[in-house]
Amino acid sequence: MRPDDFNFVANLLKERSGLVLTLDKAYLLESRLMPVARKRGLKGLEELVMGLRQRDETLVREATEAMTTNESFFFRDVKPFDQFRDVVLPYMLQARAARKTLRIWSAASSSGQEPYSIAMLLKEQAAKLAGWRVDIVATDISRDILEKARAGVYSQFEVQRGLPIMLLVKYFKKVDDMWQIDPSIRAMVQHRELNLLSDLRGLGQFDVVFCRNVLIYFDQPTKASVLGSVAKTMSEDGVLYLGGAETVLGISDRFRPIPGQRGIYALNGPAGFSLPV
Amino acid sequence: MKSCLIVDDSKVIRMVARKILQDLDFRCEEAADGQVALDACVKSMPDAILLDWNMPVMDGLEFLRQLRGMPGGDKPVVVFCTTENDIEHIQKAIDAGANEYIMKPFDSEILQAKFVQVGLL
């Protein structure tokens, strides 16, 4: 790819999804965009870039989606989900006891493992949640991956990464070689297309936000601005979960780490969430 | 260092599993069928057991039932590792006292994820 083509595409991607693509990742651009070109009957990357330069909207969207990394697994990193069940959920049950509503957002939900993990976790606690209204909103920029998430069908490999066998038996059905998630779990999650760089105000207010393994693809200013708009979607005592390689430190002063709890952040302010003493 | 008993009638599978588990810092022993595995457990209970289902002499399910009835046999964390991949088999294994279940083929990522889940890592 010509250097000016590379720069053009890299800028376009950054503007569209926040993705930062450095020159050493040029191979990634080629390997992921070739299938997009082929699907459109274009001869190669050169023609694809021409289409992108014309701002062919479908092509831009397809290219942006093709460049996202969608890797995910159930109960990723285990600990955040244990912590959610053992600390944050009991807190929320108490703090929201009067209105009995709980709203959770999976902000880069990919193929659905994250929101469905939350749904299963809550289903396991159903007794405590009787009479509650719980929303799990799952959003991602990629239409293709959202479609997979909505279907809730996973390969044997996918259901073996992080999903305890007891939950597989309880909440999945084997269909041919694939595993289909139970309709009752699927119904707990609302999937929606959403770009984190866009206006997030239409989402309403959340008590818990999982924004995991997506900020790593952004540069510092984009991270800061996304964290800023995520903060605005959260209730004062809301809790934010980031991925294992992500932090707010040095990026956003809207959040503070919760002592002793890696990857979990509270909003700054007098009413911010803190651990029970 | 934790110990793991690898029970499988395939020498190749035992070798692959041993390689992965040693990298995860496990001391490994091997058994080619359920009876050999039981004898090993009588001598010394491992922390973990990676257990195949279909084996000559004594299969994995029979081994597990006998193990859970032995003194100290409730201690090892047992992870089934088999090509049987239908709900009925999985349910049977759980009822017999399995802690986790891997459907073959497996790789180091799956094995590691499962061992983390049951608290061995």
Ligand SMILES: C[S@@+](CC[C@H](N)C(=O)[O-])C[C@H]1O[C@@H](n2cnc3c(N)ncnc32)[C@H](O)[C@@H]1O
């Ligand atoms: C690696 S996955 C993370 C999935 C899940 N949160 C987890 O931790 O396993 C990253 C996801 O972020 C999505 N993504 C990337 N840029 C985005 C943006 N600007 N807005 C919304 N989603 C985005 C990608 O489509 C991809 O599905």
